[in-house]
Amino acid sequence: MNPLASLATSTLLGTERRAPDWPMLEGALGTLLSRIPRDSEEKALLQAAGVLGTCQLAGFLPAKVEHGPAPAAEDALPEDSRIDLLTSILTDGPERLQAEAFMKMAAAGRQLPHRLLPRALECGRRSVALRPSLLRVLGRRGEWLAAQNDSWAYAVGGVGAETLSDDVWQHGSLDQRRLYLVALRERDAAKARELVREAMGTEGAKERTAFIECLATGLTIDDQDLLEATLTDKSKEARQTAARLLSTLPDSRYAQRMAGYLSPLLKSEKKYLRGTTISLEAPAAFDTAWKADLIEEAKPKGLSMGERAWWLFQIVRSVPLSWWEAQTGMNPAECLAWAQKSDWKDALLQGWAEAQAAQRRVEWAEAFLGISLPPNGPLTVFDLLETLPPTLRETYFLKLVTDNDAKMIALSTIVDRFIKGLPMDAPMLSPAVAVKAVKILKQRIHSGEARYDWQLRHSLVELACLLPVAAFDDLANGWELAKEEVQPLAEAVARIGIVLDQRKQLQNP
Amino acid sequence: MLATDQILALSPDDSSAKAAKGLLAPAKWPMLGHDEVAIWGECQGSGSKPYQVIIEVSGPSFKCSCPSRKFPCKHGLALYLLLAQKESAFTANTQPQWVNEWLAARQERAEKKAEKAAQTETKPADPEAAAKREAKRLDRMINGAQDLERWMADLVKHGLADLPAKPVTFWRDAAARLVDAQASGLAAGVRQLESAVSSGEGWQQRTLLSMGRLQLLTEAMQRMDALPERLQHDVRSSAGWAMDKEEVLAANDRVADAWLVLGISHDENEKLWERRVWLRGSASGRNALLLDFSHGGRRFDQVFVPGTVVKATLCFFPSASPLRALWVDEPQGAQRAQSYAEDAESNEIPLRTSSVNSNWDTALETIAEALAGQPWFQRLPLMLSHAIPVFRDLRWYLRDAEGREVQMRMSMDDGWQLCALCGGHPLSIFGEWLGERLRPLSAWHGESTQPCWTEVTSLA
Numbered sequence: 001m002n003p004l005a006s007l008a009t010s011t012l013l014g015t016e017r018r019a020p021d022w023p024m025l026e027g028a029l030g031t032l033l034s035r036i037p038r039d040s041e042e043k044a045l046l047q048a049a050g051v052l053g054t055c056q057l058a059g060f061l062p063a064k065v066e067h068g069p070a071p072a073a074e075d076a077l078p079e080d081s082r083i084d085l086l087t088s089i090l091t092d093g094p095e096r097l098q099a100e101a102f103m104k105m106a107a108a109g110r111q112l113p114h115r116l117l118p119r120a121l122e123c124g125r126r127s128v129a130l131r132p133s134l135l136r137v138l139g140r141r142g143e144w145l146a147a148q149n150d151s152w153a154y155a156v157g158g159v160g161a162e163t164l165s166d167d168v169w170q171h172g173s174l175d176q177r178r179l180y181l182v183a184l185r186e187r188d189a190a191k192a193r194e195l196v197r198e199a200m201g202t203e204g205a206k207e208r209t210a211f212i213e214c215l216a217t218g219l220t221i222d223d224q225d226l227l228e229a230t231l232t233d234k235s236k237e238a239r240q241t242a243a244r245l246l247s248t249l250p251d252s253r254y255a256q257r258m259a260g261y262l263s264p265l266l267k268s269e270k271k272y273l274r275g276t277t278i279s280l281e282a283p284a285a286f287d288t289a290w291k292a293d294l295i296e297e298a299k300p301k302g303l304s305m306g307e308r309a310w311w312l313f314q315i316v317r318s319v320p321l322s323w324w325e326a327q328t329g330m331n332p333a334e335c336l337a338w339a340q341k342s343d344w345k346d347a348l349l350q351g352w353a354e355a356q357a358a359q360r361r362v363e364w365a366e367a368f369l370g371i372s373l374p375p376n377g378p379l380t381v382f383d384l385l386e387t388l389p390p391t392l393r394e395t396y397f398l399k400l401v402t403d404n405d406a407k408m409i410a411l412s413t414i415v416d417r418f419i420k421g422l423p424m425d426a427p428m429l430s431p432a433v434a435v436k437a438v439k440i441l442k443q444r445i446h447s448g449e450a451r452y453d454w455q456l457r458h459s460l461v462e463l464a465c466l467l468p469v470a471a472f473d474d475l476a477n478g479w480e481l482a483k484e485e486v487q488p489l490a491e492a493v494a495r496i497g498i499v500l501d502q503r504k505q506l507q508n509p
Numbered sequence: 510m511l512a513t514d515q516i517l518a519l520s521p522d523d524s525s526a527k528a529a530k531g532l533l534a535p536a537k538w539p540m541l542g543h544d545e546v547a548i549w550g551e552c553q554g555s556g557s558k559p560y561q562v563i564i565e566v567s568g569p570s571f572k573c574s575c576p577s578r579k580f581p582c583k584h585g586l587a588l589y590l591l592l593a594q595k596e597s598a599f600t601a602n603t604q605p606q607w608v609n610e611w612l613a614a615r616q617e618r619a620e621k622k623a624e625k626a627a628q629t630e631t632k633p634a635d636p637e638a639a640a641k642r643e644a645k646r647l648d649r650m651i652n653g654a655q656d657l658e659r660w661m662a663d664l665v666k667h668g669l670a671d672l673p674a675k676p677v678t679f680w681r682d683a684a685a686r687l688v689d690a691q692a693s694g695l696a697a698g699v700r701q702l703e704s705a706v707s708s709g710e711g712w713q714q715r716t717l718l719s720m721g722r723l724q725l726l727t728e729a730m731q732r733m734d735a736l737p738e739r740l741q742h743d744v745r746s747s748a749g750w751a752m753d754k755e756e757v758l759a760a761n762d763r764v765a766d767a768w769l770v771l772g773i774s775h776d777e778n779e780k781l782w783e784r785r786v787w788l789r790g791s792a793s794g795r796n797a798l799l800l801d802f803s804h805g806g807r808r809f810d811q812v813f814v815p816g817t818v819v820k821a822t823l824c825f826f827p828s829a830s831p832l833r834a835l836w837v838d839e840p841q842g843a844q845r846a847q848s849y850a851e852d853a854e855s856n857e858i859p860l861r862t863s864s865v866n867s868n869w870d871t872a873l874e875t876i877a878e879a880l881a882g883q884p885w886f887q888r889l890p891l892m893l894s895h896a897i898p899v900f901r902d903l904r905w906y907l908r909d910a911e912g913r914e915v916q917m918r919m920s921m922d923d924g925w926q927l928c929a930l931c932g933g934h935p936l937s938i939f940g941e942w943l944g945e946r947l948r949p950l951s952a953w954h955g956e957s958t959q960p961c962w963t964e965v966t967s968l969a
Binding site for chain 2: 007064065066072091117144493497498
């Protein structure tokens with residue numbers, strides 16, 4: 001212990017109870033201390049502390065630490081030099097603009113400037129969607145930096161590495177364990193399935209349901225046995241999840257059983273000169289064998305359809321949509337047209353809508369978008385959009401913006417839901433669609449229609465991130481801001497100007 | 510012209526910086542212009558008349574017609590940021606009348622001030638009355654010092670172990686008594702004592718150390734006459750009686766040089782802002798400290814930017830280890846160069862690396878020397894030229910070439926920024942030495958004359 005520290009320790013109780021240990025030192029310092037008059041114990045102690053303290057401060061020498069951290073390896077790529085532009089994009093740009101900046105940078109063979117790495121890593125910590133594009137521009141410096149801060153662990157060792165540590169599966173939160181399972185499904189589907197199988201015997205109902213749901217990633221017929229076994233699980237949610245997954249596998253025993261229940265009800269008659277007529281009947285009576293396949297006999301209270309329709313609906317929603325195409329020889333659009341003339345229209349349309357929500361078939365989505373959907377059904381126009389490949393969506397987006405005659409959906413909702421479903425690397429809108437959509441949006445806003453649509457201030461800025469260069473001017477200019485009903489958008493128009501300007505600068509790296 | 514980071518560093522607080530960023534749309538500025546002397550613009554606010562905003566580049570000095578009490582206000586910051594980001598939007602190149610007028614009036618004010626200063630300098634003082642006033646104040650301070658001594662003796666008599674349980678008022682009252690005695694330096698010592706008591710492991714030692722240093726000061730105050738004259742000044746100012754500008758100028762320790770701004774720190778205590786600007790003379794190699802105070806906001810007349818050079822004459826406060834200084838004349842635009850590179854004459858001059866401390870051993874020798882001159886320094890300038898920031902156990906350390914590590918006092922955000930810039934490779938760090946820790950203020954790559962990093966968040 002150094003002399004000052006031992007003097008302090010011996011002063012803890014106070015000089016009146018215990019005389020302090022007077023420091024005995026050699027050399028000049030010792031001589032100086034010995035010259036302190038000791039007539040007042042307290043004063044002498046404080047003087048000694050002053051002498052020792054001053055010398056300690058003057059003689060301070062920091063401790064040696066054996067191993068320093070390894071320095072970062074030399075950058076393989078040049079840094080993007082547009083610091084000011086990137087700083088403001090990372091500080092308050094929309095997420096999609098940040099992703100665009102990262103992707104453009106990666107395409108140009110550049111990496112993030114060092115000084116922006118902490119900011120960028122923070123953005124990635126908050127947004128999982130941003131990570132794939134961010135990881136491409138971190139460079140060696142960024143990976144080195146991320147390795148030193150636990151909250152940036154997501155960026156170490158490539159995509160999703162941190163979610164693959166076994167520790168997470170053993171001790172993580174439910175959310176982390178789900179991420180772990182999904183990541184593992186992508187690498188080793190069989191191993192993930194084994195983990196779920198083990199967990200089904202030991203975990204609670206909430207966990208079991210969540211883990212079964214994770215099998216949706218990379219689902220194959222190999223998962224059938226585990227899912228079949230789950231049809232008898234104690235938890236109703238787990239049973240239903242398993243049934244839903246099985247229904248999306250056309251070759252599964254479950255899907256075939258369901259189709260088997262339906263086959264006798266579907267009749268095809270060849271009629272002279274009128275081609276083939278296809279008709280459908282609802283089941284006449286409840287078959288108790290259905291119970292094992294989660295079909296319920298009693299219909300829920302307040303349901304507008306009848307008992308037979310209720311049984312039919314439950315079977316229809318669990319039959320693969322491809323079965324209908326094969327059995328009837330009709331394409332999805334023809335199926336929908338046929339159903340609308342059927343006696344069991346509601347059961348069919350609602351059953352198919354639920355089937356589509358689970359099976360996400362592109363042709364069926366397009367067919368559904370062609371008819372007017374039952375309101376409050378399980379499927380909204382936006383759910384359908386999300387089942388389409390991004391490039392097919394814009395036509396329907398334009399249609400929504402244009403046709404929305406009933407004005408039932410707020411403009412901001414249309415824009416937001418359309419954008420939200422698009423992945424970060426989705427292509428820009430095509431120039432023709434973009435110019436048209438902007439023109440119509442502007443007309444509707446100028447007519448005062450969006451006067452109380454506050455969310456629109458954010459939605460328009462988001463939309464600016466999806467425009468092709470050809471439509472920049474259309475969105476940035478020509479706003480009648482003097483109009484009272486447009487005035488609230490002034491701030492947003494300024495933001496749009498900034499975002500489009502930044503996007504223009506991003507075009508030329 | 511400054512870069513975005515440097516401009517944001519001028520912001521009085523975070524909310525102003527944020528508000529300024531919201532004004533970066535050229536559409537908000539019906540008129541924008543600049544020339545070599547000034548930047549100007551009109552910003553459409555909520556009223557009908559746009560705000561008129563001017564920046565004199567050399568200061569930079571800001572002026573805005575808005576009612577904000579922040580300085581510089583968001584409009585001024587936004588105007589400068591806009592120029593840095595989108596110069597093409599600045600289409601006007603002849604100063605409008607209101608710009609012209611303000612610049613002229615400012616010039617005039619500066620001249621008047623100088624004139625007035627010249628007059629007061631020559632005003633004959635009444636030396637006898639002044640000596641009396643001084644003796645009276647010193648008496649009061651010495652009384653305070655004796656009080657403090659008795660109080661501390663009492664503390665050690667009853668034991669340090671009692672201290673952590675003392676209420677806040679215990680310390681506040683003791684400090685207030687010393688403020689009444691016009692010994693604000695001693696009062697600050699008591700506040701330091703309070704924070705030493707609650708400083709965690711090893712607090713006993715830090716507490717006794719603070720008390721010991723205070724004891725040396727109170728005793729020195731009582732035997733002033735026996736001390737060398739220069740040390741007397743140190744005792745007086747450490748106890749809280751700083752010298753007037755006139756006294757400093759009269760002492761006449763003047764150094765004309767090209768002063769490089771090495772680092773700037775800001776601290777706030779009960780709405781009183783303290784700014785320390787650390788300078789190094791390119792020719793003299795001397796360190797200098799400019800100390801300024803501002804009440805209510807981070808508002809200071811002169812603006813300094815690390816990495817820039819000011820060519821002017823400093824006058825040092827008399828001291829056994831002279832460090833604090835003031836300008837003989839406030840430096841004007843032409844005396845300020847944006848960097849060494851722009852300052853042709855100084856190209857030959859050894860830069861900030863003129864005294865190279867590549868390890869803690871040699872760097873701390875300068876600290877020991879300064880403390881040997883006078884032992885009451887609270888902070889001293891320190892440059893380590895081969896320094897690696899290290900993050901370990903949730904703390905920041907600075908590692909030298911020999912693997913010795915000193916803890917740094919710095920915010921997490923600042924730390925990560927610095928860490929990203931160095932990548933585990935050595936750079937030069939300048940900062941304030943706080944006894945056993947370093948508060949880094951600026952970092953420099955290799956031979957660069959511009960800092961790559963400066964402190965953003967002060968951990969007050």
